[in-house]
Amino acid sequence: MHHLYTQGMNIDLRHLRCFLTVAEEGGFTAAGRRLHLTQPTLTRNIRALEQSLGVKLFERSTRRTELTEKGKALQESLAPLLRQLDSTLRDLQQGEKLRIGFSWGLPEGLSRLAARFGEETGVGVEFIRCDTPQAGLDTGEADLGLLRSASVPKGLRGLRLYEEERIAAVPASWRLAERTELDWAELTDFPLIINTVSGTTFPDMWPAGRRPTVGAECRNFDEWLEQVAVGLGVGTAPVSAARRYTHPAVRLVPLTGAPAVPAYLAHPSHGAHPQAARFADQAWRAADELQA
Incomplete structure (x- = not known):
């Protein structure tokens, strides 16, 4: 068990991960599938977290599960913290790596840039296909995400690399x-x-x-x-x-x-990988050679 002790509260890290998954999935059933937990087990974890915090995090009905205002505030603060924690633990176990998420169609020039970046910094770059709205940034699978959208979503920072017809x-x-x-x-x-x-x-x-x-x-x-x-x-x-x-x-x-379709390279506004902004800046400067 991993516990966090703060101002007299005993918070189980597992409970925080369960909360964040339910918040991201929008319900207990989908979150249970993602975490490989039964719904009663997941419900007990959420209830234990609410009791430890002394606040209600979800409004539940037979048809939907919605975050309370306290729940929304916790999700906004907790998501980048857990991403950073996961990234730090991975780095300790495997050596430093930078994971770039994409949903489809990586620009051909990005792999060349990644190779140069690895030689300069000693940081290995991995490309990971993530079929999520934020190319793995929203699930913690990626440190940087290639996004094709009209703008950069809230909670992320991004550099606009190019536009495609x-x-x-x-x-x-x-x-x-x-x-x-x-x-x-x-x-x-x-x-x-x-x-x-x-x-x-x-x-x-x-x-x-x-x-x-x-x-x-x-x-x-x-x-x-x-x-x-x-x-x-x-x-x-x-x-x-x-x-x-x-x-x-x-x-x-x-x-x-x-x-046109804008292409951004984005990373979390808070708790980002230490090399994320540097790689994004290099990609922006090399945008002409990146267009797929």
């Missing part, structure tokens, strides 16, 4: 696949495939009243590609996808009038 992905069996070019506005006439976890395209990017319907939802790039392939709808992705991913049942068509 978009291409359209359409089923090869559709007549649409015969086109040499499509316009962003035309896509509203077709069902849209949405990657809800790490995607870059959502219906609200079009004007109200002219938004596409949702043909299907998925949770990673591979599923997204397969949903297009079977004809459930169309999608869009950065142009680098055309160079790195192919599918015999999907045609990638040049797209005009579409908003």
Whole structure:
């Protein structure tokens, strides 16, 4: 058992990890699966933490689990602290490493930069695929994350490396696949495939009243590609996808009038890996050679 003693309170580190997982997953069932714990065991851990702190952390009902204001405050402070603790313990056991998370499509130049960085600093760089909204930063699996989003999420700091144009992905069996070019506005006439976890395209990017319907939802790039392939709808992705991913049942068509896709390299605002900001700065300075 790992305990923290502070102002007379005996806090079990296991209870803190359970709390954070429930907060991140939005419920006890999903958190239990992630932690490989039964729901009664998880409930006891949360109740023990609430009793130790003397505060209520969750509002529970039969339909949902929501953080209280005290719970939200604890999550915001605790997440970076546990990330830093985990990173420190790993470094002690394995030697210093910098983990870079990505959901799909790493820029080709990033591996060259990582090799140079390792030679200069002695810090090994690892690339880890993480199908999460923040490319592993939100789960503690990564120290840096390659994010493709309109902005950097709260609690993170990021440097904007570059922007990419978009291409359209359409089923090869559709007549649409015969086109040499499509316009962003035309896509509203077709069902849209949405990657809800790490995607870059959502219906609200079009004007109200002219938004596409949702043909299907998925949770990673591979599923997204397969949903297009079977004809459930169309999608869009950065142009680098055309160079790195192919599918015999999907045609990638040049797209005009579409908003660009920014790419950021981000790390936690607090409790970040000591080398995270340095690597991000080097990547920003070398942005021209990083574009995939």
